[in-house]
Amino acid sequence: xxxxxxxxxxxxVPSVCQDYAIGKGGDWEGECGGWxxxxxxxxQWSVWCTLVSGGRLGRGSWCSAPAGNGLHSTPRxxxxxxxxxxxxxxxxxxxxxxxxQLLPRGAGLCTPKLAVTTMVTTSHHSLQPPTxxxxxxxxxxxxxxxxxxxxxxxxxxxxWSSEFNVPPSALLVxxxxxxxxxxxxxxxxxxxxxxxxxxxxxxxxGTSNRPGARFGPRQIRAxxxxxxxxxxxxxxxxxxxxxxxxxxxxxxNLYNLPDSCRLIRDSYQDIVASGCVPxxxxxxxxxxxxxxxxxxAKHGPVGLVHVDAHTDTGDEALGxxxxxxxxxxxxxxxxxxxxxxxxxxGIRGSSYDPDPHKYCRxxxxxxxxxxxxxxxxxxxxxREVRVQMGDKPMYISFxxxxxxxxxxxxxxxxxxxxxxxxxxxxxxxxxxxxxIVGCDLVEVAPMYDVSGNTALLGANLLFxxxxxxxxxxxx
Numbered sequence: 001x002x003x004x005x006x007x008x009x010x011x012x013v014p015s016v017c018q019d020y021a022i023g024k025g026g027d028w029e030g031e032c033g034g035w036x037x038x039x040x041x042x043x044q045w046s047v048w049c050t051l052v053s054g055g056r057l058g059r060g061s062w063c064s065a066p067a068g069n070g071l072h073s074t075p076r077x078x079x080x081x082x083x084x085x086x087x088x089x090x091x092x093x094x095x096x097x098x099x100x101q102l103l104p105r106g107a108g109l110c111t112p113k114l115a116v117t118t119m120v121t122t123s124h125h126s127l128q129p130p131t132x133x134x135x136x137x138x139x140x141x142x143x144x145x146x147x148x149x150x151x152x153x154x155x156x157x158x159x160w161s162s163e164f165n166v167p168p169s170a171l172l173v174x175x176x177x178x179x180x181x182x183x184x185x186x187x188x189x190x191x192x193x194x195x196x197x198x199x200x201x202x203x204x205x206g207t208s209n210r211p212g213a214r215f216g217p218r219q220i221r222a223x224x225x226x227x228x229x230x231x232x233x234x235x236x237x238x239x240x241x242x243x244x245x246x247x248x249x250x251x252x253n254l255y256n257l258p259d260s261c262r263l264i265r266d267s268y269q270d271i272v273a274s275g276c277v278p279x280x281x282x283x284x285x286x287x288x289x290x291x292x293x294x295x296x297a298k299h300g301p302v303g304l305v306h307v308d309a310h311t312d313t314g315d316e317a318l319g320x321x322x323x324x325x326x327x328x329x330x331x332x333x334x335x336x337x338x339x340x341x342x343x344x345x346g347i348r349g350s351s352y353d354p355d356p357h358k359y360c361r362x363x364x365x366x367x368x369x370x371x372x373x374x375x376x377x378x379x380x381x382x383r384e385v386r387v388q389m390g391d392k393p394m395y396i397s398f399x400x401x402x403x404x405x406x407x408x409x410x411x412x413x414x415x416x417x418x419x420x421x422x423x424x425x426x427x428x429x430x431x432x433x434x435x436i437v438g439c440d441l442v443e444v445a446p447m448y449d450v451s452g453n454t455a456l457l458g459a460n461l462l463f464x465x466x467x468x469x470x471x472x473x474x475x
Contacts, residue, residue, distance in 0.1 A: 195276060207324055217249060304342045304395050307397070
C-alpha cells in the first residue's frame with residue numbers, strides 16, 4: 001500500500017465543510033496530483049484528490065495515518081464552521097508515476113491514483129476506526145444520487161457547484177497552505193467537464209538566448225496565490241460563470257524539441273476535444289506552434305493578437321526550423337493562421353535584416369511597432385483590432401518580453417523601451433467580446449528576477465485573459 005512505501009506520510013483528502021458517503025456499495029476511482037517531496041511539516045504528504053467521473057469530494061482537510069483496517073480519519077466540519085465528528089476514508093493505491101525518469105523536473109505534478117472505496121463517519125473524533133458501513137463491490141458511475149450528505153440539512157453537491165472551482169479566500173485559508181496550483185484552484189487530471197483549464201508547458205529547449213522559461217509555470221503558479229476571484233476593475237466574475245481548474249503540466253521531452261512539439265500537440269488535441277479553452281503557462285514561445293496546430297484542427301485558421309518584442313517569423317537558426325523565433329512563420333506556412341486577422345503589438349529591437357517586417361507584410365499581418373504605442377492609451381488601437389478580428393475564432397499569445405524589462409526583467413530575450421503593464425491590461429481587456437479559443441503567457445524565466453515581479457505580472461495577465469473569455473459574467 002501507499003503507506004508501506006511512505007510509512008511517515010498521511011494522505012490529503014479534500015473537504016469543503018460537508019461530508020459525503022459513497023452509497024449503494026459503489027466504488028470510485030480517484031486521480032490525484034501532488035508532490036511526494038512537498039512536506040508542509042514532518043510526517044505528511046500533500047496530494048489533491050478528484051474523481052475520474054467528474055464528481056469530487058471537495059478540498060481542505062488533513063487525514064490521519066491509517067488505522068488498523070486501513071481507514072484514514074479527517075475532522076468533519078458542519079455548516080456554520082463547527083467541527084463535529086470524523087470522516088473515515090479507505091483509499092487504495094493503483095499507480096505511482098512520480099520519478100524524474102518519467103516526468104521532467106520542470107513539471108509540477110506527479111500522479112499517483114487512489115481509489116476511494118468506502119467513506120463513513122463517526123459522531124465524534126474517535127481514535128478508533130468505525131465498523132465499515134459499506135464495502136466496495138462493483139464499480140458504479142457517480143450520479144447526483146450517489147453522493148449522500150452526512151450532515152443533516154446539507155446538500156449533496158453537483159459536480160461543479162461554485163464551492164468546488166473557485167480560489168479559496170486568503171481570509172479563510174492562508175496563502176502558503178496547500179498544493180501550488182494556478183490561483184490555488186482545484187487540480188484535475190484532465191480537461192473533461194471543464195470550460196477553462198490552466199495548463200503548464202515547462203519547455204525552454206527552443207530559446208536562443210537565456211534559458212529558464214521551463215521554470216515559468218511553477219513560479220507563475222506560486223505568485224498567483226495573490227490573485228482573488230473577482231476582477232474589481234472590470235467587474236468580471238469568471239468563477240461565477242465558468243468551470244475552471246488547473247490540469248497540471250504537459251510532460252515534454254527536454255532533449256528533443258520536435259518530439260516535445262508532438263507531445264504538446266497531442267495533449268492539446270485532447271483538451272480541445274473536451275470543449276475546454278486552454279490558458280497556457282509557458283515555457284518559451286515555441287510552444288505556441290503545436291498549440292495552434294491543435295486549435296486549428298478544430299476551429300480552422302484562427303486570428304491572432306500577438307504581444308511581443310519580436311515578430312517570431314524567422315525562418316531558421318543554426319540549421320533548425322523550429323525554435324522560439326520561427327513560431328509564426330511555421331504557423332503561417334501550415335495555414336494555422338487567418339493571416340488577415342493577425343496583429344502583432346509592441347515589436348521593437350535590432351534585427352538581422354534591413355526590413356525585418358517584410359515577411360509579416362507579405363502574409364498580411366498588421367505589425368504595430370512599439371513606437372506607435374509609446375506614452376498613449378491603446379484603447380483606440382484595440383477598437384480597430386476588435387473590428388479586424390470579427391466574430392471568428394482567435395487566439396491571444398502574450399510574450400512577457402513585450403513589456404519593458406523595467407517591469408519584466410525575468411525573461412530570456414529582453415528588449416528596452418517596451419510596453420507598460422497598464423498597456424498590457426488595455427490590450428487584453430480590449431479583447432473582451434471576441435471569440436477567444438485559447439491564450440498563452442510565455443517566456444517567463446524567473447531566475448532573472450529575484451523579486452518575483454515578472455511571474456506576478458504573468459499571473460495577473462493570465463487572470464485578465466480568463467476574465468475576457470466568452471461567457472464570463474460582469475457584475
